[in-house]
Every structure is written in structure tokens, then in C-alpha cells.
């Protein structure tokens with residue numbers, strides 16, 4: 001018997017365009033369950049996962065991360081309909097175009113992928129794409145609060161420029177698999193996948209199934225130098241900058257002074273100190 005398909009739709013994703021796109025597919029896939037706010041996709045996915053089968057996350061990275069958290073520990077397989085704004089996790093998987101994503105769901109070919117488990121303060125959770133702390137967390141907060149009327153990449157550039165005006169690098173202690181690094185920091189990305197922010201390849205060498213996290217540390221640099229080097233992130237070429245370090249590990253702990261805001265799949269979740277670890281082969285996802 002074919003395994004059931006349920007669709008979890010965030011109607012607000014993609015600046016409200018997701019609902020229209022996905023409703024046109026009703027009947028083709030399976031029942032559509034709509035979220036009504038943050039946390040809803042995880043709850044709906046957990047319930048849908050009881051039937052095993054395929055649980056489709058129709059939305060952007062936030063929705064994909066919540067659905068992944070909901071089905072983690074079950075027999076269900078994740079699939080993605082990329083109707084969000086940035087769709088970065090879908091880009092890494094190669095399902096960023098709707099026709100390719102739909103064909104992949106028809107084929108039902110799946111592979112195991114890793115997740116990130118994070119903890120900061122009393123909070124804890126899972127991320128599927130990129131977690132981390134620092135400048136990029138403030139940029140994400142600014143976008144979530146006010147820059148959504150702009151299109152993907154322009155929203156990020158506008159938010160980067162505004163955030164940079166008041167940002168000061170912090171003193172950083174990071175421990176990767178027991179090895180301590182001390183430096184100053186603009187941002188630390190803890191990556192399972194390669195990009196965030198609609199195509200910024202912050203961790204171009206990350207692989208979602210290698211059992212490791214890619215830590216990319218942009219050390220403290222002047223604002224002019226930061227802006228000069230910034231465009232190289234769209235090609236992943238920033239890794240050759242002398243103030244950018246890239247390290248792989250399974251467990252990463254970060255302390256910063258002053259404390260830095262912590263990001264998980266595009267959402268602010270707390271402040272440092274924070275800990276991140278990889279969960280290898282955490283769930284299966286449909287791929288082309």
C-alpha cells in the first residue's frame with residue numbers, strides 16, 4: 001500500500017504567496033493542514049507523523065525546521081514544497097524549484113539527513129538548516145520584524161546595513177569537540193546545510209548527511225572591511241578571507257562577552273552561552 005501524504009502549510013510563508021501556490025495542488029498530494037502561528041507546524045507534523053508516510057512542509061526554512069522537529073523520532077519521511085521566502089534548506093537539497101520538489105515527492109526517493117540539537121539557557125530545540133550567533137541573528141530579527149516587504153536578497157542587504165551601524169564585535173570562546181578557540185567575533189554560523197538568507201553560502205562545504213556541523217567564524221573586523229568582503233558570501237568565497245575560520249565538529253559550545261543573540265533556522269531563540277550538537281541520520285527526507 002502507498003504510504004499516506006500529509007501537507008503542513010504555513011499560509012504566511014513567502015510573504016503570503018504560499019497559500020495560493022499550495023492550494024492549487026489540493027487533491028494532487030493529500031490533506032492540507034494549515035498552521036496558524038509559530039510552533040503550529042511542529043504540533044501538526046507530530047500528529048501527522050503517527051501515520052508514518054510522508055509529511056510535506058509547505059513553507060520556508062522556519063516551517064521545514066518545525067516539521068522536521070515534529071516528525072523527529074517517528075517513522076515518517078520529510079518532504080519540502082519550497083514556497084517560503086529564502087527556501088535555503090531546499091536549495092541545499094536541490095528541491096528549490098516547485099516542479100522538481102513535486103517530482104521528487106512522486107518518486108518518493110528519500111535519504112537520511114542530520115539535524116542540529118541546540119541549547120541556550122532554559123531553551124532547547126532542533127534546527128535543520130543553520131544555527132549560530134552574532135551579527136546574523138540580529139539581521140534575522142530585523143528582517144522578521146520589519147523588512148519583509150522587500151524581496152529576499154534586498155531585505156537581507158538592507159538589514160545588514162542597518163544592523164552594522166551599531167554592531168560591536170564580541171570576545172568569543174568556542175569549544176569544538178574539546179578544542180578551544182579564543183578570538184573576537186562578528187558572527188558564528190553552526191551549519192548543517194550550506195546557505196541562509198536567500199542564497200548566502202555561509203557554509204559552502206557543509207553536507208547535510210556527513211555526521212558533522214560546519215562552524216564558520218567571522219572574526220572581528222572593521223565595518224568597511226566587513227562590507228567590502230560581504231558580497232563574497234553569495235559565492236561562498238568568504239572562506240578564503242584571513243579573518244574567516246571554518247572548522248568541522250560534532251559538538252560546539254559558544255561563550256561570548258558581551259553575550260550574543262542566538263539564531264536557529266532564521267529565528268531568535270535566546271542568547272549565548274549556547275551549545276550545539278549534530279544528530280546524525282536524524283530523519284529521512286525526500287530528494288530528487
Ligand SMILES: Nc1ncnc2c1ncn2[C@@H]1O[C@H](COP(=O)(O)OP(=O)(O)OP(=O)(O)O)[C@@H](O)[C@H]1O
Pocket residue numbers: 010011012013014015035036037038039040059060061062063064083084085086087088266267
Ligand atoms: N498562520 C501563520 N501566520 C503567521 N505566521 C505564521 C503562521 N504559521 C507559521 N508562522 C510563522 O511564520 C514564520 C516564517 O515561516 P517560514 O520560515 O516558513 O517562511 P518564510 O520566512 O517566508 O521563508 P524562509 O524562512 O525560507 O525565508 C515562522 O516563524 C512560522 O512559525
